[in-house]
Amino acid sequence: MPPTPSGADVTRVEQWERRTEVPLLLLALAFLAAYAWPVLDPGLHPTLENGLQALSWAVWGAFLVDFGVRVSLAEQRGRYVLRHWYDVALVVLPMLRPLRLLRALAVARILGRTFAHNRAGRVTVYVIGATVATIGLGALAVLDAERADPHANITTFGDALWWAVTTVTTVGYGDFYPVSTGGRLIAVVLMLVGIALLGSITATIASWLVASAAEAEEEEMEQAVDESTAAVLAALDDLRRQVAALESRLDAGDPAAPD
Amino acid sequence: MPPTPSGADVTRVEQWERRTEVPLLLLALAFLAAYAWPVLDPGLHPTLENGLQALSWAVWGAFLVDFGVRVSLAEQRGRYVLRHWYDVALVVLPMLRPLRLLRALAVARILGRTFAHNRAGRVTVYVIGATVATIGLGALAVLDAERADPHANITTFGDALWWAVTTVTTVGYGDFYPVSTGGRLIAVVLMLVGIALLGSITATIASWLVASAAEAEEEEMEQAVDESTAAVLAALDDLRRQVAALESRLDAGDPAAPD
């Protein structure tokens, strides 16, 4: 069988996805910058703010075009859209203002893809990456959401970051807390990520402890099977020698000769 | 053997339960509406409020009648009541005002029944369903319980919902908290659901991580058994050929012939 030419065993969608990976990552970071700048520096010049707004919409457009190309390249389009509901959400959800930042999670998605061939550490990489990203993005988003509210107590990025950490770890001192509906929705996302974080850490430790015990057990079982095999093979060997003795007596033509 | 006629292998209680499923679900939702409306809109016209009160009692009556019919249809009545202690609680508990809402959890029960044949996702469905339901119902009930207390700080449904979320996730900022005994009892239920939620998520991740390791191990074990079997069968085959050679020599009538 001749070797298949390079690239023949990947679909056209996969080829496209590989080529656009780095550009899309850079676009996501540009989107993040365009979102974060006006939030962190409220006294921004209106011209610059409008420019960043335009950049933000341009990145959204690029993501839309990329997804359109991928769907058109896919062999089973309906199935492709269903399996990539996450990308659909990334493209459609930005309509809602505080959720727009979810698109920057594309970075996490690309990082995840990069580490995808290293099985063992994948859960850890995803959890740490998602937690750090969520805390940073959550602090930005809550600051943006709370700024409009006159009763807000989260008014600087430092406080927002601190609040995000106390929320993700479910400590919740209560020295800072969101008062607007948008801020509270972001808090719910942070709490869910925190619960997933705690669950993943616990589960990873538990599976590691169980695995070492299970390996010892498996070795014992394999030893039991090996011992069983050895006993049966020894008995068979005895029998074979018995039959061979019979045969050699026939060879000697003297059935009554002593053994 | 002729096929059993449809319905012959289900008991009369099960037939009744299937037929009343949808009507009971609608009644539970009506009860929820009758409970929620006056809580969410305190300035309700007394006539309407009395009407909703009547509706609420009518639903309770319907649940009572349904349970009575099921017990009378059951083959072992005492055992049926014991196994359906949950339904007994749904019918008897409403005497206590803030716990009346538990009856609306009948929705969760029916949803659970619907997904009962899909084993894998059942835990997830139950946990997510119970959490969402508990947050919604808990917010309603705490608002109702706190309204009577002059020192209450949970006074709007938005705040009640936000408080319920911070309680279930055990974050507990302390910007809102119940001050009445009824409200605190509802808080305890929310905390217990939150602990169950965190425990279930962690356990699901842990079992998923352990399962993939255990499968690899099982394959190794099965391979060990297969190799053992192959070695024994090969040794037996050798022996069989040895005996067959002996036999064929007897066939030839020449016991002393060379092999």
Add this chain to the structure above:
Amino acid sequence: MPPTPSGADVTRVEQWERRTEVPLLLLALAFLAAYAWPVLDPGLHPTLENGLQALSWAVWGAFLVDFGVRVSLAEQRGRYVLRHWYDVALVVLPMLRPLRLLRALAVARILGRTFAHNRAGRVTVYVIGATVATIGLGALAVLDAERADPHANITTFGDALWWAVTTVTTVGYGDFYPVSTGGRLIAVVLMLVGIALLGSITATIASWLVASAAEAEEEEMEQAVDESTAAVLAALDDLRRQVAALESRLDAGDPAAPD
């Protein structure tokens, strides 16, 4: 073999422990009542309070005598004391005032013993029992410890109970919190019990999920062993028939006869 006479296979210490179980339980409850009454009713008549104090010391004396008898009955006294460090703590620790209540946990110990033959539910019984007991005793002890402090915010048993629940579940709203050193030590115990509670619930769910998967796996493995055994036994049966055919030919005295 004649049956061993009843009681001959239990040591003298065990006989003593069985006989004193119920009286000790009642004494522990009396101690709890003598502790709780003055805490819950601060305006108690001094005579009654002194009486309760005397009762409390009498119970402590009874526990001391019981432990002395058990040590003197034991075969290996040093080892018995080491293995029953918990009882040593129960007798010695009451010197420290807020820890005196630990003795009431003897109830949990006796309940534990009662359910000790029912393996499956033991962890659950212990955890629920210990949690309920810790919340109740913790609320009592914190009220007693905080009463002396002029800045205390936990001043009624209702508030103390509510505070204990929010602490065990690690929600910690911050509407109530201890300010005295004694109260804070009790809070630490409640937090540790809360972490143990959450850990046990999660672990129980996880082990239940893992166990059902492991059982399915074990069945597959047993089937693999059974199939291997069947294959080997079938091959052996073939061989046996082959040898039997050889034998029957020798019986017929016609080695060259067709098969």
Add this chain to the structure above:
Amino acid sequence: MPPTPSGADVTRVEQWERRTEVPLLLLALAFLAAYAWPVLDPGLHPTLENGLQALSWAVWGAFLVDFGVRVSLAEQRGRYVLRHWYDVALVVLPMLRPLRLLRALAVARILGRTFAHNRAGRVTVYVIGATVATIGLGALAVLDAERADPHANITTFGDALWWAVTTVTTVGYGDFYPVSTGGRLIAVVLMLVGIALLGSITATIASWLVASAAEAEEEEMEQAVDESTAAVLAALDDLRRQVAALESRLDAGDPAAPD
């Protein structure tokens, strides 16, 4: 084979590490004392404070020299530095003031080494040791960091210790919380340790519950293998007797004799 002379199978680095273990532990404790004293007693005489500062730097120098010697003794220096990144951090990080205390964790490292040959309890020892050490050091460090801030509410060591406990257990009442950036960084470390603590406790209980179930399962599996082996060996024994009977008939020289 003659026994290898003592010390010949340990590398020169390991010899050095063993000899310097106790002196380094004492130096770490001296560092801790030199750090803790001025924090706990702010009105310290400047001369004494300068002396403690000098001691602190001397200990840092000793750790630096020790690490230098170990790297120069190592066979593969680059690899040694990479594998001992923790020691690198201990030597380099003290530049940042609130993190200087991490060096005192050398105690935990040495304790860990001591218990390293006792496999089962190692996780528990590490977790408890790290938690107690983190709470103590965290309370010291937060007090030091917050003292400079005029809005600080953590102003005594008792309050700092209490705050550290409520943070590690993720209860977070909010009666005390850090307001300076340094204090908040220390809080994040405490929260992470708390999550690791909760995760380890849960995982240990879970693995213990799973292990007892897995052992029962393994026994069943080993019994299945044993039964399979016994059945095969019994069949082989039958066959052997059959062949032996054949042989003894040949011995008797009478092939047609009855069995």
